[in-house]
Amino acid sequence: MGALQSAPAQPEYRDLADKTGFSYEQIGVLHKRFKQLSHNEPTLRRDHFSAIPDLACNPIRAQIIEAFFDRRNYRQNNEGKVEEISFEEFLVVMSHFRPPSMNMTDEQRESIRKEKLRFLFNMHDTDNDGTITLQEYRHVVEELLSRSGALGKETAKSIADAAMLEVASISMGHMEPDEFYEGITFEHFLKLLKGFEIESKMNIRFLNMDTTTLCK
Amino acid sequence: MFYQVDVKSDAEVQVVESGLCWLTGVWYVTLACPCFFPVLSSSRFHLIPRLSNIVPESCLLITVGLLVGGLIRLAGEKVPPVLNSHLFFLCLLPPIILDAGYFLPIRPFMENLGTILMFAVVGTVWNSFFIGGLLYAVCQITPAPSSLHQLELLPCLLFGSIISAEIHINELLHILVFGESLLNDAVTVVLYHLFEEYSGVGTVTVLDGVLGVISFLVVSLGGVLVGAIYGILAAFTSRFTSHIRVIEPLFVFVYSYMAYLSAEMFHLSGIMALIACGAVMRPYVEANISHKSHTTIKYFLKMWSSVSETLIFIFLGVATVDGDHSWNWTFVTVTVILCLVARVIGVVGLTYVINKFRIVKLTTKDQFIIAYGGLRGAIAFSLGFLLDRDVFPKRDLFLTAIITVIFFTVFVQGMTIKPLVELLAVKKKQEAKRSINEEIHTQFLDHLLTGIEDICGHYGHHHWKDKLNRFNKKYIKKCLIAGERSKEPQLIAFYHKMEMKQAIELVESGGGVKLPSAMPSTVSMQNIQPKKPPPAKPVERALPQLPKGREEEIRKILRSNLQRTRQRLRSYNRHTLVADPYEDGFGDLLIKKQKMIELEKKIKEMNNYLTVPAAPPDSPTMCRARLASGRDTDFKPAQQKENKICQDPQSYSVKPSSGDVPTIQVDLASPQSPDSVNLLDELKRADQQKQDEDQGLMMRPPSREGRANKQGEVESSKEQQKLMRCLSDPGPSADEEEEDEPFLP
Numbered sequence: 004m005g006a007l008q009s010a011p012a013q014p015e016y017r018d019l020a021d022k023t024g025f026s027y028e029q030i031g032v033l034h035k036r037f038k039q040l041s042h043n044e045p046t047l048r049r050d051h052f053s054a055i056p057d058l059a060c061n062p063i064r065a066q067i068i069e070a071f072f073d074r075r076n077y078r079q080n081n082e083g084k085v086e087e088i089s090f091e092e093f094l095v096v097m098s099h100f101r102p103p104s105m106n107m108t109d110e111q112r113e114s115i116r117k118e119k120l121r122f123l124f125n126m127h128d129t130d131n132d133g134t135i136t137l138q139e140y141r142h143v144v145e146e147l148l149s150r151s152g153a154l155g156k157e158t159a160k161s162i163a164d165a166a167m168l169e170v171a172s173i174s175m176g177h178m179e180p181d182e183f184y185e186g187i188t189f190e191h192f193l194k195l196l197k198g199f200e201i202e203s204k205m206n207i208r209f210l211n212m213d214t215t216t217l218c219k
Numbered sequence: 220m221f222y223q224v225d226v227k228s229d230a231e232v233q234v235v236e237s238g239l240c241w242l243t244g245v246w247y248v249t250l251a252c253p254c255f256f257p258v259l260s261s262s263r264f265h266l267i268p269r270l271s272n273i274v275p276e277s278c279l280l281i282t283v284g285l286l287v288g289g290l291i292r293l294a295g296e297k298v299p300p301v302l303n304s305h306l307f308f309l310c311l312l313p314p315i316i317l318d319a320g321y322f323l324p325i326r327p328f329m330e331n332l333g334t335i336l337m338f339a340v341v342g343t344v345w346n347s348f349f350i351g352g353l354l355y356a357v358c359q360i361t362p363a364p365s366s367l368h369q370l371e372l373l374p375c376l377l378f379g380s381i382i383s384a385e386i387h388i389n390e391l392l393h394i395l396v397f398g399e400s401l402l403n404d405a406v407t408v409v410l411y412h413l414f415e416e417y418s419g420v421g422t423v424t425v426l427d428g429v430l431g432v433i434s435f436l437v438v439s440l441g442g443v444l445v446g447a448i449y450g451i452l453a454a455f456t457s458r459f460t461s462h463i464r465v466i467e468p469l470f471v472f473v474y475s476y477m478a479y480l481s482a483e484m485f486h487l488s489g490i491m492a493l494i495a496c497g498a499v500m501r502p503y504v505e506a507n508i509s510h511k512s513h514t515t516i517k518y519f520l521k522m523w524s525s526v527s528e529t530l531i532f533i534f535l536g537v538a539t540v541d542g543d544h545s546w547n548w549t550f551v552t553v554t555v556i557l558c559l560v561a562r563v564i565g566v567v568g569l570t571y572v573i574n575k576f577r578i579v580k581l582t583t584k585d586q587f588i589i590a591y592g593g594l595r596g597a598i599a600f601s602l603g604f605l606l607d608r609d610v611f612p613k614r615d616l617f618l619t620a621i622i623t624v625i626f627f628t629v630f631v632q633g634m635t636i637k638p639l640v641e642l643l644a645v646k647k648k649q650e651a652k653r654s655i656n657e658e659i660h661t662q663f664l665d666h667l668l669t670g671i672e673d674i675c676g677h678y679g680h681h682h683w684k685d686k687l688n689r690f691n692k693k694y695i696k697k698c699l700i701a702g703e704r705s706k707e708p709q710l711i712a713f714y715h716k717m718e719m720k721q722a723i724e725l726v727e728s729g730g731g732v733k734l735p736s737a738m739p740s741t742v743s744m745q746n747i748q749p750k751k752p753p754p755a756k757p758v759e760r761a762l763p764q765l766p767k768g769r770e771e772e773i774r775k776i777l778r779s780n781l782q783r784t785r786q787r788l789r790s791y792n793r794h795t796l797v798a799d800p801y802e803d804g805f806g807d808l809l810i811k812k813q814k815m816i817e818l819e820k821k822i823k824e825m826n827n828y829l830t831v832p833a834a835p836p837d838s839p840t841m842c843r844a845r846l847a848s849g850r851d852t853d854f855k856p857a858q859q860k861e862n863k864i865c866q867d868p869q870s871y872s873v874k875p876s877s878g879d880v881p882t883i884q885v886d887l888a889s890p891q892s893p894d895s896v897n898l899l900d901e902l903k904r905a906d907q908q909k910q911d912e913d914q915g916l917m918m919r920p921p922s923r924e925g926r927a928n929k930q931g932e933v934e935s936s937k938e939q940q941k942l943m944r945c946l947s948d949p950g951p952s953a954d955e956e957e958e959d960e961p962f963l964p
Binding site for chain 2: 033036039040052055057058060061062063064067097100102123126143144147148158161162165166169170195196198199201203204205206207208209
């Protein structure tokens with residue numbers, strides 16, 4: 004399955020493995036992919052992502068690409084955007100999609116849940132103000148329905164409105180008629196998707212590392 | 220297989236005899252009604268809650284059967300062989316399987332397909348060989364040895380099961396157990412034939428084994444193929460049924476049954492065919508048929524499958540009392556114990572292998588539930604009944620063993636599983652309804668994961684699912700779904716479903732009563748609309764207060780109008796389901812306007828509880844509403860072809876209206892603003908003003924800003940149409956929505 008145990012990269016990999024939780028094989032495979040995407044340059048830029056053919060028909064392509072260049076996802080509590088990313092940052096973003104391992108305590112599971120939901124939240128909250136406003140949510144729904152042409156435009160608004168109403172009802176319960184619901188904060192977001200079981204859904208099988216151990 | 224039974228003797232006499240016997244049997248069962256109805260109703264309808272909590276339905280039903288059988292025995296009559304193969308395989312089994320297949324939740328099923336197949340196929344095979352082998356060893360000791368294959372036949376029978384999962388566990392386990400039991404039946408039947416052949420032959424070579432495996436694959440996959448073909452045919456037919464709404468459900472049932480019979484005719488697996496047919500046709504058929512047909516199908520399937528299941532268990536009880544039993548302590552107890560042991564070992568072993576390939580692993584608790592929760596059922600029993608006495612001298616022994624295992628499973632395991640589930644604190648199924656936020660995020664997550672997979676360069680699960688969806692959307696839906704619906708994305712479909720549900724709830728709650736809303740909050744649309752910087756003064760709408768008396772009067776008028784509408788609908792003949800659009804002359808215009816005012820008032824009151832803004836007139840909801848209610852039937856074809864967006868025949872005027880026609884706009888005002896009587900005047904004022912999007916007091920459907928008045932007309936007539944349609948609909952219960960998931964995965 005390729006040069007997995009390449010010795011020269013070992014110390015770097017160890018560092019990365021500690022930081023992100025991937026195994027050496029997974030890091031090796033992802034590194035190969037990184038080099039392939041960036042045409043052997045040390046950093047990736049947005050146009051490298053846009054060049055991926057399969058991604059072209061994805062309705063939320065733009066948001067996905069932005070997520071890679073968003074400093075909030077690098078786990079360093081920074082904010083803002085960058086123009087190009089190194090392999091380490093690439094890996095950190097990918098690590099949000101690791102499945103939780105089987106023997107984990109409840110707190111660990113909870114923190115993984117929070118992390119994944121935080122990633123989603125950052126994707127929606129494009130202006131970095133910590134809340135998802137109605138406008139941003141509308142944008143999300145519009146993007147999702149962007150393939151259905153004019154039919155979707157108006158309905159997208161209604162759907163977003165209805166969804167927002169639901170969030171407000173769940174989070175705030177009772178509101179006076181002249182109060183205004185600013186937007187979905189992260190706590191409300193957590194509450195909203197409580198039953199969603201995101202830790203089981205938001206996972207990618209990173210080339211099924213278990214089978215490689217069987218192959219040995 | 221079931222028709223071969225008659226070949227032995229004179230066909231006609233046999234058929235007539237069995238027919239008569241069957242009739243007598245039904246007669247006896249009917250006589251026993253007084254004794255089993257109370258039991259039945261208490262278990263089915265939970266009149267005695269404690270009883271139904273402790274004892275599962277199947278237990279009660281078998282007990283009733285035993286009672287009836289006992290009564291008949293006492294009466295000295297011979298119990299007729301009611302549970303013969305014809306009755307079972309032709310009449311009793313298909314409804315149950317179709318019910319399961321049609322309402323199969325496709326998405327979880329496909330996600331866990333590998334696991335389910337492993338459990339069903341490998342698990343059953345393992346069980347049969349393990350138990351068969353050990354029983355053979357045991358039987359060497361007792362003075363009644365039988366051939367290995369006959370014994371292997373027995374356990375493979377035992378592990379077929381009828382779907383009955385009474386426990387409410389979380390979705391993953393539920394789909395695993397459910398899916399496994401579905402496929403189990405198919406596997407069992409196939410294995411049964413296989414082993415029957417082997418027993419006939421006597422010796423088995425390796426070649427036979429290989430052929431057996433091949434035949435297994437052919438039978439199951441062939442069955443699926445046959446089912447899929449019929450499913451597509453049914454979907455295609457439903458595309459053209461807009462003019463014959465009345466018999467839409469019939470197509471569903473007939474095509475499914477034909478799929479079953481065709482598969483059986485070619486010795487393929489009829490059960491798989493039935494499941495495949497139901498699962499394949501459902502998304503497309505549901506998009507095409509009317510709301511009423513959908514309700515009809517749902518209730519008929521549930522009814523038939525309930526009745527079948529009930530009858531099967533009762534007959535099981537009857538046959539137990541009567542049958543010729545040959546009781547051999549060793550054999551029977553060893554069988555029971557071995558069943559349990561084999562099941563546990565099978566589940567544990569398979570889970571170990573499966574967990575290597577799963578992202579979300581199965582825990583020990585899950586394994587326990589899977590092992591313990593599989594119920595054996597009547598397929599086993601009826602297959603046992605089919606065994607030929609000459610080839611299988613031990614038939615009675617087998618039957619006794621089967622019955623014992625069934626009783627054990629049903630009674631002991633059935634009764635103890637609920638407390639065990641509670642004890643183990645297995646995560647319960649989320650009772651909450653699917654919200655629109657979850658739906659949005661499910662879609663979002665799908666696309667996100669597909670995107671990430673593409674970035675990784677890894678063609679995984681999501682990538683192929685996405686490809687399939689796109690293929691589906693591009694080609695298949697265009698063929699199989701009529702009209703505008705074929706382009707409707709899933710999110711929008713879900714949203715419309717919610718709207719529909721809400722409209723129905725609105726009507727069913729009657730005049731002015733609180734909606735049983737899931738969200739008892741006072742948050743309404745105005746709270747989330749961004750406030751524009753307010754103009755010089757806050758807008759004070761000088762709406763006259765409504766005196767209490769007038770309110771009551773209006774409510775009465777509304778109620779009586781609703782009744783009148785109901786009466787009017789009743790007078791139609793059975794071929795016309797829709798109102799004749801040109802029946803109301805212009806003279807009735809005023810009455811209609813009055814109704815509209817009241818309706819609007821009602822909606823104002825209800826605004827608190829509406830979580831979904833009213834739909835704009837040209838939205839797909841309206842088109843679907845028209846489609847669903849069959850109003851298209853009265854369209855002139857020319858009209859339909861001209862406008863892409865269909866006009867409703869019940870709109871007051873078809874010609875574009877001028878600006879000075881008083882129109883009624885359905886404005887959903889906040890609960891704050893008092894109801895107004897002079898709506899016509901009020902709204903004229905509103906027309907003249909520039910329509911601001913937000914004044915903090917009014918919410919309008921977003922698309923309505925600055926639109927022509929005509930749209931307002933059309934929209935309000937939509938509301939009425941919705942109302943009328945909802946009234947004639949007996950009203951599906953809003954809580955039975957588990958199956959009504961968005962139909963496309």
